[in-house]
C-alpha cells in the first residue's frame with residue numbers, strides 16, 4: 284500500500300524538504316549544537332528522528348533552517364517556524380507553522396483566513412499574532 288505524503292517546501296527557495304517519508308531540516312539549538320532532524324510528514328504527529336549524538340532537551344528552543352538554501356525558517360509568529368505544505372488530497376498550498384520549542388506540540392495549518400490547529404499545546408492562533 285502506498286499513500287502519498289503531503290509535500291513540504293521551503294518558503295524562500297521552494298525546494299522540496301521531503302525525502303522518503305520524512306521532512307528534513309538543518310537545526311541548531313540554543314546550546315549551539317547543530318544537527319539534522321527528520322520529522323513526520325503527517326500533520327499533528329510529533330515523532331522525529333535524529334543522530335544519536337544530536338539530542339534535544341525538552342523545552343529548549345531550536346532554530347530550523349532550510350537544508351537547501353540555509354534560510355532561517357523562523358516565522359513572524361512567536362516561537363514558531365513556517366514552511367509551505369501542498370496537501371496530498373486537495374493539492375492546496377498551506378502555510379504550516381510549528382513550534383520551535385522541543386517537546387511543544389502545536390502546529391497550525393493556514394490557508395487564506397482558514398486556520399486548523401493540531402497538538403495538545405496549540406493555542407488560539409490569533410493570540411500568537413499579538414504577543
Ligand SMILES: [Zn+2]
Nearest residue numbers: 293296349352
Ligand atoms: Zn530554502
